[in-house]
Amino acid sequence: MTKERNPIEQNEDYLSDWLENSDRRVVILAFTAAWVGSFFLFRGYLEDLKEKHGENVGLQIIDVEKYGSIARKLGVSQVPTTILLRNHEIVDMLIGTTSRNKLLASVKPYL
Template sequence: MAEILNNNNFESEVENGVVVVDFFATWCGPCKMLAPVFEELGNEMNESAKFVKVDIDQSMEIARKFMVSTVPTMMIFKDGKQVDTMVGFMPKDSIKAKVEAHI
């Protein structure tokens, strides 16, 4: 299962390499649909990218900092810098192509 980050460890977890962050909420239907796809990609791409999650209700500061207003929102970070954003549920192949573009 993808690690759930919080205010204490977010910065240190996204500062190196390619990291895909799934901003989600436990009450969000599309987030629940995305969860197994995100998990599968995390397992498939674990050598080239890290896949982590942020619960926007538990880590509001992070969600505010990156202006997340819709969930699910996935952001790709490369060496600590936000390089791409995907909003809403997306098919596995679309997410994978976006991530691979930053590896």
């Protein structure tokens, strides 16, 4: 019989997978929730950035209602919050919906 892991352990594995990839590229973790209306425009900025830079950018949009333990572990206290990771470390944190230009300025040094 296989032991089933609890959701917190599964969330930790989910985060670990993304952190493992942060040594080869910039990893963007965007924390939001379904009720955050301002995130829909910002999501477009994130997806455009991912499309333009391909494999150099990892993008994961994380619903805090589903993956709250990840948000707590990384110190996310409000949504939307965007965390940039490089070489397994947080290099920037953008709180709130931000402009396309500010997003690009935050990511560019790590590409």
